[in-house]
Amino acid sequence: MNRKIMINFIKDHILFTFALYCSSGLVMAFFWLQTGQQTEMMYPWLLVTFVYIIFMTIRLYRYMTFYHLIKNKKGRFDNGSINEGHLNEEQRMVIENIKKLEERSLAKVNKLESQNENKYRVISQMIHNMKTPTSVIDLMVQYSQNENTNAQEIIEKINKENQVINEHLDQALHYLRLDYFQHDFSIEETDLLQQLRELINLKKDQFIYNQVFPQWNISQEAVAVLTDKKWNKMMLDQIISNAIKYTALKSGERQISFQIKCEEDRVHLMIEDTGMGIPENDLKRVYEPFFTGENGRKIRNASGIGLYLCKNIAERMNHKIRISSKVHKGTKVTLTYLTKL
Template sequence: MLKDFLHDRLPFIVLIYLSTLITILVAVLLISFSGGEQSIQTYVYMLLLATLFLCAALFIDYARHRSFLKQLYTINPHSTSLDEIRKLTHRQAPTQTTKRMLDVIRTVDVHTHDQIIQYETDRKQHETFINQWVHHMKTPMSVISLLSQEGKHQTSDDDVQTFFNDIQDENDRFRHGLELMLQLARLDHFSLDFHAEPVELAQLLREVINEEKRQFIRRNLYPQIVEDTNQTMVYSDSKWLRTVIKQLMINAINYSHHGQGNRITCTIRQERESVSLFIQDSGIGIPTHDLPRVFEPFFTGDNGRKKTESTGMGLYLARTIANQLGHSLTIDSELERGTTVCLTFTSKTL
């Protein structure tokens, strides 16, 4: 603190000594021209006198700033709360310049605080609207699904059956989009909606597959679960984990080759300190140059041009939730050979 104080006043100190030396030089020349007797003690006395007044001035200036500087240097901007920093701006300023600077900081702080409050208000209103809209859309979506199933049961015409199947497919896409939107809206409140518990991984997989069984049947795909040991348990939040697995399963369904009887294999592998879940398809794959960016929000890559319904948010949501749960999510793919996604539960999350 004192070192910085003296450093800031270094030009002032240099100027004082420079002016004193010039004064002494002028005195030497005057005495020399007048033929008078010169005394080195006089010049030393003049220098000491200048130093004494300089020290007195610096001491008075430092005493005025000491209390303010002491509080300023106790603040760590990386770990101190904003309230502690704001207290500094309400202290009595040692100089008019400092007072002006603190007034500017207070004005900026109030303006920024008001903007943050307005932003939070707008964000909450938007989130409330999204949640209400999603829940309102679930009703017509369910009605469409029921009407489609009833229509299929009341006719045997193949064209009409195909028509109702197409409606159900589009309704499923609508449902997946709503679920994705709702989960993204809930990410901000993840910690408030988190409950860790033992989860049987294979059972959770069967439930997700059963929910999407119509997608498997319509696309002529066959899910398969391969488990090293029976009843592999992991420690996680079952609801959020279901969201991750469901999103990975939907991606595997969407990007598989449909109508060819291909398999989507879910392999549960128990290792010494971890459990890994591999979801593997033999679909269109992901180009190598797109792999580093597939977890970025809104990134669709080359496949997004082939699948126009791609949002680029599915894998982003899956990895974000996995990271929040303490799991890791990685992906490996080869173009036209398929994609393998690995969800790893380490010893920290078992």
């Protein structure tokens, strides 16, 4: 028998042994004082010791059973692998708590594995998306070696493909940062209109190149909302980029309008384009990663990750995002911000 187990067992029962013999001695002393007669002391002590040995033998057996059960455990505890008849109530409680910890750990491991699998799939697809513009640039470089080529035209095409690569890289970086979102955001009062103006100015060339015109239907000079400046800018940038991209495919009027609706404790920002619109069947799936839908097939650089990121960012910042659309009429994205906690 393992010496360490015996030492631990004795330590665990020293107090019980001391209490048993002390109480037995006090009872015998009480009767001796009450009767005033000398009585046989050895026989009661032997009876107490006999019962004590039987009791401690059973306790030791259960103690050893529990010890080996824990020490030699392989895999999870399940109802079929444990004979609870040899365990006392305290040991059963320990086993139950171990089972609960195992279930929580297993759920956490499964969640992490699922997240890693999704992350691998997302990053792989993003890298695959970047291969196309790099191949186009390579072809442009080869084509430029021809003396009759228009250098300015080639530079413009290479610049366009470079923008596509930068867009995919930004999306990849934002996706990776989502894991550390709680350590990388700060909700503060932000002027929403100032951010919008800055983004529209930054995208001025993109608006002009695609012949899409922003329409500012906002009378307020400033509107304060509670958000994180950096993440909100990324979300707005993605929504405006999508609006430009899909509006440019449509002939006729090409506009993106910006409207604000203020309520007591919240602000609604509406970004509405006159683009292709999203089919009703696709509208239900626009937030799924890599879902490009019918419209995405018409655009070579559609990644299908932008709105997925927007949805995740909006939820983590306690914002709401809603999309409504009609085919051939356009798409409307509504972002709802809180103005007070």
